[in-house]
Every structure is written in structure tokens, then in C-alpha cells.
Amino acid sequence: MGTEEKENHSSEPQKSILKTPLKQLATSHSVLTEIQPLTTPPKSKEAPHGDPWTPTANLKILISAASPEIRNREQKKGLSDRSEIIEAKHYLHEHLSGDEYEKSQPSRKEKSLGLLCHKFLARYRNYPSPAENSDICLDEVAEELNVERRRIYDIVNVLESLHMVSRLAKNRYIWHGRHNLNKTLQTLKKVGEENKYTHQIQMIKKREYEHEFELDGEKKEDMVTKHVGPNEHSEMCFVELPGMEFRAASVNSRKDKSLRVMSQKFVMLFLVSTPQIVSLEVAAKILIGEDHVEDLDKSKFKTKIRRLYDIANVLSSLELIKKVHVTEERGRKPAFKWTGPEVIQDILDTKPITITTALVPSNSEESKSSKEQCSKNLFPSRGKQSFTRHPSLIKLVKTIESDRRKIHSAPSSPSKTSTNGDQNSSSLPSKMAQLAAICKEQLEGQSRELKRKLTKSTLECKLTSTAESILKSEPRPTSSCQTSPLLQPLGVLPFIHNSVSPVMLPQSHSAIPYAIYLHPSQAQTATTSSPSFTLQSVPCPNVTGTKSVLDANSKILLNLMTTEEGDSYTDEGDAGNVIAKERHITKIEFTPERCLKRPQALQETHSIKKCKSDEKGLEDVSYGDSHKNERPSSRAVHLEPAVSNVQEGSQNKSEKIDQNVECCFDHEKRDCLPEDKSRVSTTQEMPVAFAIPAHETLFSSGYLIPLAQCTQHGNEAIFSNKEKSGICSLPQMTYSSPIAGVIPVTASEFTAVNIPAFHVTPLKLMVSPSSVAAVPAVNSSCLNSSHTNPVQNPSSSVLNFTLQHLGLIPAGMQVSPNPVLQPVPISPKPERVNPVSENVSLQQGQVFKNVSQITECDLNGQSVAAVSLEQPSVPVKPKEPQAVTESFFRTPGGPDAISAVASSPADSDGADEISQRTLYVPQRKLEVSEDQL
DNA sequence: TATTCCCGCCATCTC
DNA sequence: GAGATGGCGGGAATA
Numbered sequence: 001m002g003t004e005e006k007e008n009h010s011s012e013p014q015k016s017i018l019k020t021p022l023k024q025l026a027t028s029h030s031v032l033t034e035i036q037p038l039t040t041p042p043k044s045k046e047a048p049h050g051d052p053w054t055p056t057a058n059l060k061i062l063i064s065a066a067s068p069e070i071r072n073r074e075q076k077k078g079l080s081d082r083s084e085i086i087e088a089k090h091y092l093h094e095h096l097s098g099d100e101y102e103k104s105q106p107s108r109k110e111k112s113l114g115l116l117c118h119k120f121l122a123r124y125r126n127y128p129s130p131a132e133n134s135d136i137c138l139d140e141v142a143e144e145l146n147v148e149r150r151r152i153y154d155i156v157n158v159l160e161s162l163h164m165v166s167r168l169a170k171n172r173y174i175w176h177g178r179h180n181l182n183k184t185l186q187t188l189k190k191v192g193e194e195n196k197y198t199h200q201i202q203m204i205k206k207r208e209y210e211h212e213f214e215l216d217g218e219k220k221e222d223m224v225t226k227h228v229g230p231n232e233h234s235e236m237c238f239v240e241l242p243g244m245e246f247r248a249a250s251v252n253s254r255k256d257k258s259l260r261v262m263s264q265k266f267v268m269l270f271l272v273s274t275p276q277i278v279s280l281e282v283a284a285k286i287l288i289g290e291d292h293v294e295d296l297d298k299s300k301f302k303t304k305i306r307r308l309y310d311i312a313n314v315l316s317s318l319e320l321i322k323k324v325h326v327t328e329e330r331g332r333k334p335a336f337k338w339t340g341p342e343v344i345q346d347i348l349d350t351k352p353i354t355i356t357t358a359l360v361p362s363n364s365e366e367s368k369s370s371k372e373q374c375s376k377n378l379f380p381s382r383g384k385q386s387f388t389r390h391p392s393l394i395k396l397v398k399t400i401e402s403d404r405r406k407i408h409s410a411p412s413s414p415s416k417t418s419t420n421g422d423q424n425s426s427s428l429p430s431k432m433a434q435l436a437a438i439c440k441e442q443l444e445g446q447s448r449e450l451k452r453k454l455t456k457s458t459l460e461c462k463l464t465s466t467a468e469s470i471l472k473s474e475p476r477p478t479s480s481c482q483t484s485p486l487l488q489p490l491g492v493l494p495f496i497h498n499s500v501s502p503v504m505l506p507q508s509h510s511a512i513p514y515a516i517y518l519h520p521s522q523a524q525t526a527t528t529s530s531p532s533f534t535l536q537s538v539p540c541p542n543v544t545g546t547k548s549v550l551d552a553n554s555k556i557l558l559n560l561m562t563t564e565e566g567d568s569y570t571d572e573g574d575a576g577n578v579i580a581k582e583r584h585i586t587k588i589e590f591t592p593e594r595c596l597k598r599p600q601a602l603q604e605t606h607s608i609k610k611c612k613s614d615e616k617g618l619e620d621v622s623y624g625d626s627h628k629n630e631r632p633s634s635r636a637v638h639l640e641p642a643v644s645n646v647q648e649g650s651q652n653k654s655e656k657i658d659q660n661v662e663c664c665f666d667h668e669k670r671d672c673l674p675e676d677k678s679r680v681s682t683t684q685e686m687p688v689a690f691a692i693p694a695h696e697t698l699f700s701s702g703y704l705i706p707l708a709q710c711t712q713h714g715n716e717a718i719f720s721n722k723e724k725s726g727i728c729s730l731p732q733m734t735y736s737s738p739i740a741g742v743i744p745v746t747a748s749e750f751t752a753v754n755i756p757a758f759h760v761t762p763l764k765l766m767v768s769p770s771s772v773a774a775v776p777a778v779n780s781s782c783l784n785s786s787h788t789n790p791v792q793n794p795s796s797s798v799l800n801f802t803l804q805h806l807g808l809i810p811a812g813m814q815v816s817p818n819p820v821l822q823p824v825p826i827s828p829k830p831e832r833v834n835p836v837s838e839n840v841s842l843q844q845g846q847v848f849k850n851v852s853q854i855t856e857c858d859l860n861g862q863s864v865a866a867v868s869l870e871q872p873s874v875p876v877k878p879k880e881p882q883a884v885t886e887s888f889f890r891t892p893g894g895p896d897a898i899s900a901v902a903s904s905p906a907d908s909d910g911a912d913e914i915s916q917r918t919l920y921v922p923q924r925k926l927e928v929s930e931d932q933l
Numbered sequence: 934t935a936t937t938c939c940c941g942c943c944a945t946c947t948c
Numbered sequence: 949g950a951g952a953t954g955g956c957g958g959g960a961a962t963a
Binding site for chain 3: 109302307
């Protein structure tokens with residue numbers, strides 16, 4: 001349609017004229033203001049001549065813009081209107097002087113792709129019924145929107161990447177709306193995980209960090225290219241859903257480079273990264289890497305950035321992402337934050353495979369068979385049916401067998417993890433991850449039913465949301481444990497208990513079988529998300545005490561990036577913000593000075609370098625032997641197996657940990673952890689937080705318990721018989737897993753745990769000693785879950801629930817975690833107790849303050865902010881289509897938002913903004929340069 | 934000055 | 949061969 005396009009080009013004036021009316025419907029006041037000054041001329045002209053632009057016509061258009069349904073009706077009624085409009089446009093064009101034309105020219109903003117996309121989206125319902133005519137004629141759309149077709153392609157391509165539209169024929173697309181969105185996102189997330197995007201992101205960040213610390217750039221570049229570069233799946237192509245494959249060869253031919261693929265990759269980055277914030281730079285690098293661009297030459301990079309902006313604009317219009325800024329060492333960088341629905345991957349659907357779980361088959365055979373079963377169940381059913389599998393998925397099955405063997409024959413060395421070679425390091429872990437993924441899948445399927453049950457009660461709902469959030473925030477290990485830790489040990493929530501699924505994951509490296517206590521959902525996340533998760537059997541001192549802290553810490557550890565609100569990001573709190581906040585916290589918390597006050601902070605550089613070396617071993621997110629060697633005391637000695645494993649896993653899984661942080665933690669651990677090998681004593685003596693290695697905290701999926709490790713690590717001494725029994729014989733002990741939930745723990749364990757920091761927490765004051773351990777977890781959960789599940793505040797509800805079940809408070813009462821601790825009548829909507837969560841967060845912050853020496857202001861501010869942001873503008877729970885829907889026509893963050901079009905039928909699809917109101921709490925922008933680290 | 938990103942050329946692919 | 953797609957980068961608008 002080159003000609004047409006050219007025509008369009010040549011007829012700019014026409015366009016502008018055309019635009020005027022359209023602008024009125026979809027765009028902004030700014031346009032109006034711009035036009036109105038001149039106003040009369042154009043308008044007066046329009047009115048008389050442009051029959052279509054009579055007040056009535058305008059009204060019609062406005063209404064139609066606001067209401068897709070009406071519009072559709074109108075459209076059906078007659079396309080004649082359109083032709084009339086076109087004619088009128090032409091006519092007007094002829095009558096406009098150059099000047100007028102000039103002035104009527106929309107500003108750049110008004111021509112933005114984002115706004116255009118809004119207009120485009122306004123034409124269709126979020127969830128069109130099958131009966132609806134969802135055909136999209138590019139020509140028509142371009143015409144109606146007064147843009148070149150080229151621009152429509154940009155939009156459509158991105159939409160296509162999300163399967164919101166699909167190509168029907170030449171010049172024709174079909175609108176699917178958001179029906180497929182969740183599925184697509186799930187798929188993308190999966191693929192993203194398999195592609196190790198998390199790792200790639202981490203590598204890039206690491207590299208950048210290293211750059212800071214001198215280091216020859218070229219070498220680094222190479223490294224980057226390698227690491228960031230394509231793994232085996234670099235050739236990733238478009239991810240399709242069944243029935244939505246591209247029909248045109250042309251599309252396929254270019255798809256590897258198309259905007260579509262870029263868009264998908266871009267989305268994947270969000271979905272797999274923990275704080276779901278991705279900077280353009282990182283995204284561009286990753287995309288370039290995958291395109292086999294050896295040289296990150298600037299032009300390529302620039303081009304990539306441009307395209308990313310294009311994509312971002314569309315995604316923003318879809319309210320899937322939001323612009324923010326990331327403050328890094330080198331300044332502020334544009335970034336985008338995921339504000340779309342959380343991709344849960346059917347996590348909650350998990351139905352407990354094993355109830356008590358406590359007993360984990362210590363025998364690798366069992367695990368093996370279990371895996372087999374999992375894979376059997378998984379592949380025939382789910383794996384293939386729902387979508388076109390990414391090649392990597394296909395490999396999954398093939399590798400299972402070999403994995404099994406490897407696992408069995410794997411060396412017993414616990415620390416044998418990664419390797420420098422990306423490939424090496426990644427291969428094993430990834431396989432493990434694959435296995436885990438399989439199991440996860442199985443769990444998913446089994447747990448569907450459970451999910452339904454869960455949703456029946458409020459509590460259940462809360463739990464669900466919590467779990468979802470947990471899942472969602474894989475990298476935020478903390479969140480995950482919230483629910484379970486509290487409840488499970490106490491037996492308060494049997495069903496949760498049930499949901500805990502022990503999964504045997506033989507350690508590939510050590511041949512030591514690990515039992516992973518995964519909440520079904522966790523299992524999913526954990527396995528899937530961390531392609532390479534390597535398990536290490538390291539003793540961990542205080543499981544109980546640490547866990548809760550662990551949660552919080554792990555969350556904190558996520559990223560060094562600090563985000564600041566973007567232009568349009570100022571006053572609203574949303575889930576994304578929370579994440580951002582977390583980052584801030586993270587950064588701060590792990591600043592050596594702060595967290596440790598340890599003199600060693602000075603040695604940062606040294607430690608950092610050390611870390612770097614470690615990192616190399618970690619390339620694949622797993623720690624190598626060297627690693628272990630380097631932190632013998634902290635890992636091997638001080639950490640209880642379960643925790644350490646979890647942490648390890650988390651790290652691997654999330655792969656988000658900043659190496660610097662790790663270093664910090666190393667020091668921290670060394671410094672803070674008493675050399676005392678006694679787990680209990682260790683726990684007691686030191687702030688829990690210190691006992692948690694940063695990198696180890698990130699595993700949000702649960703604890704990995706090395707069954708055999710008690711004796712294998714040479715750490716036997718570390719464990720008392722009791723401890724061993726606790727670790728190895730699950731029945732007795734129930735530790736709460738940050739994510740998964742329950743880890744059996746004896747009462748003595750609880751009491752033994754001394755968590756000074758927690759004492760600060762008001763909650764603790766009201767909680768019996770036995771429950772103390774759990775409380776912090778709850779708090780942390782608040783933090784975690786808050787961002788993920790804004791609407792429901794699981795933390796508070798869970799807390800209350802727990803307290804109630806503990807008999808600490810009457811059944812009808814709710815406890816406000818605030819210092820005053822005033823029981824309040826249960827509100828009709830207990831789940832929405834923002835104040836509570838806030839308080840809790842604050843408390844958490846206090847806890848951290850005490851524990852980590854974090855500045856209260858920072859923490860509190862962060863916490864508060866995070867909590868306050870709890871209620872994202874984006875539907876957190878994609879479960880209900882409506883949730884997603886609502887965002888569609890809501891005023892987009894940007895200035896270009898079509899705010900006018902408030903409620904279209906599309907909104908009625910289920911959109912409900914009420915719950916989306918955010919509580920704004922002034923946030924402090926934390927700009928901590930990484931230098932501090 | 935840096936960031937954004939619109940615009941439209943033009944290569945490639947499809948019909 | 950005409951038309952459809954869409955990669956790509958110049959350069960202008962905006963911050």
C-alpha cells in the first residue's frame with residue numbers, strides 16, 4: 001500500500017483535517033486547546049460543510065469513542081458515515097489554509113503511538129464476545145484514526161505479540177481482546193524463564209556494575225555478549241498460541257526480527273524479572289544479544305531503543321507497563337515497570353499432592369519416579385495442548401531422562417555448582433529447573449480444584465491472593481512464605497498444609513537429594529522460574545527465625561536498582577511502585593554501611609571483587625565450589641540446610657540478586673554470624689537478618705532440604721541430633737517456608753529462636769512466644785504480597801486469621817498491627833485493610849531497622865510507600881477478566897490519556913476501578929548510588 | 934543536551 | 949507488478 005501510504009504522506013493537510021474530529025473523541029484537551037484558539041475558523045468551516053461534523057455527528061463520535069459497543073452498532077449501521085466523514089475531510093482539507101493546517105497540526109504528543117493505540121483500543125472491547133464482529137481492517141482503522149497505516153502496523157504488531165489480535169488475511173486482522181492475554185503472558189513468562197532472561201538481566205547489570213569498577217571494557221563487552229547473548233534459545237521466535245499462528249508467510253519470514261518478537265521478549269523481561277522493572281537499556285541489550293549482534297554498536301542499540309519505545313508505547317496504552325526511571329550508578333535511566341496482570345501460571349491451582357509433606361522421600365528413586373510421573377502427566381496434557389511450544393520446552397522432555405541419570409550419579413559435593421562457563425553452569429541447573437517445571441506443571445493441574453475451594457471463603461481468597469503474589473514475585477522470596485509460615489506450623493490452615501508439596505529434587509551436583517517443600521504454587525514458580533537452580537546443601541543456623549526475616553530480606557535483596565517515579569508516575573501508588581520501593585530498600589539495606597555497620601564495609605571493593613570472582617561461578621545463578629569455599633563460615637557453617645538451600649535456590653531462581661549485595665552479605669554473614677556452629681545459638685545471638693545471605697534469600701519457592709546433607713557436608717557437627725532430626729525427619733519439625741509454607745518445626749525450635757528484631761514489632765507484643773516466629777513472616781508477607789496483590793491485603797487478613805486461630809484474639813476481631821494494637825471489628829472487606837498493611841510494613845521496616853541498621857526513614861518510607869502503593873492501578877488479579885479489563889480504558893498514565901472516555905462498555909466487561917484507588921503516601925526517592933555498596 | 938519517538942524511505946514479501 | 953508489511957534510522961519535538 002505504498003501508494004496509499006504515500007498518499008497519506010502527501011496529503012498531510014488532509015490528515016490534519018481528518019484528525020480534528022477524531023481528536024475530539026479520543027484525545028486530549030490539549031488538542032482542543034490547540035485548535036480552539038484558532039477555533040472558529042476550522043470549526044465554523046467544518047460545521048457548515050462538514051455535515052458529518054455537525055454537533056450531532058460529533059456527539060455520535062464521542063459516544064462511539066467512549067463506548068465500543070455503541071460504536072460497533074454505529075459501524076454496523078452504516079459505513080456510509082465513514083465515507084461521508086472522509087469526504088468531509090477532503091473537503092475541509094481543501095478549505096484549510098496552510099496556516100490553519102499548521103495550527104491544526106497535532107502536537108507531537110498527540111500523534112504519539114501511545115495515544116494512537118489508545119484510540120485504537122477504544123474501538124474494541126476488552127473481551128469481545130465471539131458473536132461480535134471483531135474484524136479489523138487496517139485501512140479503515142488507519143483512515144479513521146487519521147494515521148498512516150504504517151503506524152497501525154506498529155500497534156497491531158505489538159497487539160499481535162500478545163495475541164490480542166491475529167492476522168486474518170491481508171489487511172485484515174481479528175480482534176481477540178484480552179481473552180488470550182493471560183495465557184499469552186503465562187506462556188511468555190515461561191519462555192522467558194527458559195530463556196533465562198532473568199539471568200541475562202542479571203548479567204547485564206553485573207557487567208554494568210563491573211564497568212563501574214573499571215575493568216577492561218572490552219573484555220566485559222565480550223563477556224556480556226556471551227552471557228547476554230543467545231543461549232540455545234536465542235533464536236527464539238514468536239511465541240504462538242494454538243489457533244493463532246501466523247497465516248502469512250511474510251509474517252513468519254520476518255518474525256524473528258519483527259516488532260512482534262521484540263515485543264514478546266520485552267514482555268518476557270518484565271515477567272521474569274523480579275522487580276518487574278526493566279530498563280530500556282537492559283532490554284535493548286538483551287534483544288540485541290539475541291539477535292546475534294556481536295557488536296553493540298551504537299546505531300543498533302539506538303535502533304533497538306527506538307523500537308522499544310514504540311513497543312513500550314503500545315504496552316503502556318494497554319496498561320501493561322508504565323514508565324519509570326531507574327537510578328543507577330550512572331544516573332537515571334528510562335525504564336518500564338510492569339503494571340499488567342500478574343502472571344500466576346496456575347500456581348494457586350495447585351492441589352496438594354502430599355499433605356503432610358513433611359516426609360519427603362529421601363530416596364532419589366522416589367523423586368525420580370515422581371518426576372517421571374510429573375513429566376508423563378505434564379506433557380501429554382498441558383504442555384502441548386495450549387500453545388505452540390518454544391523449542392526449549394520441547395527439549396524438556398528429552399532432558400528429563402538424562403537429568404535423572406545425572407542426578408543419580410552426580411557427585412556428592414554439595415557445592416559443586418556453577419562454573420564460569422555459562423553453558424556449563426546453566427546446563428545442569430536448567431535441567432533441574434526443567435524437572436522442577438515438570439513437577440510444577442503437574443502440581444498445577446492437581447491443584448486447580450483446591451484453588452476453587454480456596455476461593456470460597458474470604459480467608460481462602462486472601463490466601464490465594466497471597467499465594468498469587470508470591471508466585472508472581474518469584475524473586476521476592478519473602479512474600480511467599482508469609483502465609484504458610486504463620487499458619488502451617490500452627491496447623492491453622494490445614495489446607496495450606498496440604499498444599500505443601502514436597503518435591504524431591506535430587507541435587508545434580510551433589511547427588512544429595514533435596515526435598516523441596518513447595519507450596520504448590522511455589523513449586524511452580526520455583527521450578528519454572530529458575531532455569532538453573534542449583535541446590536546446595538549448606539547448613540543453616542536458624543531456620544525458624546531466619547525464615548521470616550529471610551522473607552523480608554530476600555525481598556529486599558532483589559535489586560540494586562533504584563527506581564524513581566516516572567513522569568506519569570508521580571502520585572499513584574501501584575504495585576509496581578512497591579516493587580520499586582523494594583528496590584530502594586534493597587539497595588539501602590545492603591549497603592554495607594547500613595546493614596552491617598561492619599567495619600568491613602571498607603573492604604567493599606575487595607569484597608566486591610571477590611564477589612565478582614564468585615559471580616563468575618555464579619554465572620548460572622548457581623554457586624560454585626569456589627563460592628562455597630569463599631564463604632565457608634556463612635554457608636556451610638551457619639546456615640541450616642533448609643534455609644541455605646532455599647536461599648540458594650532463590651538466588652538461582654530469581655537470578656536477580658545483585659552480586660554486590662551478595663558480597664555485602666558475605667561480609668555480613670561473616671561478620672555477623674557467630675562462628676558458633678550451633679544453629680540455635682547462632683540464631684539467638686545475631687539478628688536474624690544477618691544470618692541470611694543475600695543471595696540465598698531469594699528463593700521464593702520454598703525450602704530445599706538436603707536430606708542427606710546432614711552428614712555429607714561435614715557439617716554434622718553443626719547440627720545437634722535434634723536438629724538433624726528436624727531436618728531429616730520432617731514430621732517433627734515444621735519450619736515455615738517463606739514460600740512454600742510449612743516446614744515442620746518443633747515447639748522448642750520456636751522458642752529457641754531469638755529474634756530481637758522482631759520484638760520491636762508490635763505484633764510480637766501481642767503474640768505468644770510461640771507465634772513470634774511466625775509473625776515476622778507475616779509482616780514480611782505483607783510487604784511482599786502487598787505489591788502483588790493490592791486489592792486484597794492478605795497480610796493483614798492472614799495475620800488476623802492467624803491470631804484468631806491462635807486464640808490470641810476473638811474470632812470476630814481483627815487486629816491492627818499498628819503499635820496500638822487495637823482490635824477492630826471485622827470490616828466487611830477485611831482483605832482491604834490498607835492501614836494495617838501499612839502499619840505492618842512500617843513495623844517491618846522497624847524490624848529491619850533493628851536488624852540491619854537501616855535508617856528508619858528510609859525503611860519506613862519505603863515500606864510505607866510500598867504498602868501504600870499496594871493498590872496498583874493495574875489489576876493484580878487477572879483471574880477475573882474484569883480486572884484486566886478495567887485497565888483498558890482507564891486513563892492511561894501519560895498526559896495523552898484519553899481520560900474522557902471514561903466508561904465504555906468495555907469497562908463494563910468487568911472493569912472495576914474502585915478497588916484500584918491507591919493510597920498515596922509520599923515517597924522518598926531513594927537514590928543510593930551503588931557506590932555505597 | 935538528552936530523551937523520545939514520529940515519520941516515511943525502502944526492502945521484502947504476498948497476492 | 950501492485951500492494952502489503954514492516955525494518956530502520958534521520959531528525960524533530962520535548963524534557
